[in-house]
Amino acid sequence: MCWPTNLGWVMGPILLYSCFLTGATLALYHGSPLGRGFGKFVQDAGVTVLGTVPSLVKAWKSTNCMDGLDWTEVRVFASTGESSNVDDDLWLSSRSYYSPIIECCGGTELASSYIQGSPLQPQAFGAFSNKSMTTGFVILDDHGNAYQPDDQPCIGEVGLFPIYMGSTDRLLNVDHEKVYFEGMPKYKGMRLRRHGDLIKRTVGGYYVVQGRADDTMNLGGIKASSVEIERVCDRADESVLETAAISISPVTGGPEQLVILAVLKKGHNTAADELKKKFTRAVHANLNPLFKVSFVRIVPEFPRTASNKLLRRVLRDQMRRELSLQSKL
Missing domain, CATH: 3.40.50 (Rossmann fold)
Structure with a gap:
């Protein structure tokens, strides 16, 4: 292995x-x-x-x-x-x-995964076929209510059952209760545990992770996840290696603006304006014709954690500072 x-x-x-x-x-x-x-x-x-x-x-x-x-x-x-x-x-x-590719999704604070693929079930690329053993969770709607019945297709933030083998019960430097339980709804008398993932349950019963709940953006009053926008933009042009989608609130106020950052493959030098047109067409055709790509930035690489996870928060802060400086000028 x-x-x-x-x-x-x-x-x-x-x-x-x-x-x-x-x-x-x-x-x-x-x-x-x-x-x-x-x-x-x-x-x-x-x-x-x-x-x-x-x-x-x-x-x-x-x-x-x-x-x-x-x-x-x-x-x-x-x-x-x-x-x-x-x-x-x-x-x-x-x-x-x-x-087969067995997908796993969990966290260090859980010491395991809460959804994953199983070799005993048919697998779908980019999807999870089942909850992990001993795991219980519900998918929450925008009002914090669990979707019912619990096998219907839906998308929302995951709420884990509080009794979870291997999960943390205290943290060294912050309040464990505040981080994982404060503000979470109850389900059948249990206070749900916060994990922060946004997941979709498909018609066939598979699960697809849509990114982090705090990476969800509000575009023209419609919620969208960074991951679903990135999946569309990654395929919009052959010169694109990968993309990151973030939303920025204008300094002067107003609706959130969609910003796409792109890393190009070696040997390609596609202009940002050309990518903006292609990203816009792809987003309109595959997601929502009301979504507007406001800015496109080409960068050499994305900031990542030690485990290689994309740090959208860092990109968001960088773009916010850049747009703030432009506004002052």
Whole structure:
């Protein structure tokens, strides 16, 4: 088993513990997983279970660095840390006879995942097939009420049942109750635990993570998640490696403005104005014709956490300062 991670993130301890528990062999690679060297290690070590992060897969696919390598020993892929892209998942699965990709979503404070795929069920790219064992949760509407019945298609913030094996019950430097429970609604007498994910339950009963609830934006009175906008914009032009969607409130007041930041593939120099036109057309055709792309910025890379998660909050602060400075000028 091989899974690029670190011990400061939940996947590190889970990887070590699960390998010792099951007797699996842990494959250790010294170096960056972004390049061909890592791919050759996966090939030469005969890795059968390969864990990934979606941005890693996107980098492998866009740079073609894994071309010619034999990953057919891989029986199953796994993915966590970010929302997956269906096209990238299809590419990854094709590296080993279209092996399944097991999606996992949870958190360090839970010491596990609360939704994930199961090898016993049919899997869909970029989606989760089931709640994790012992996990209970509901999806909340805009008024904090749980959608009923609990198998209907819907989208909203997830509310976890408070009794959860392995979850934290105290924090070192902040109030645990305030962080995870204050302001959360009750369900069947239980105060729900806050996790912060926005998820969609599909017609077929699968779950799709739409990003963080605090990344939700209000565009013309309509709620939209950063992830769904990014999925559309990522496919709008072949020069785009990845995008980040944020909303900014104008300094002078008024409705939130949609800002798309883009990282281009190597060798491409598409202008921001051209991308703005393409992003606008894609958003109108696939999401809502009322959504307006106000600004497009091309950047060399995105700020990320140690576990490679995109820091939209940092991008939002940077753009807010930039627009504030322009307003003063």
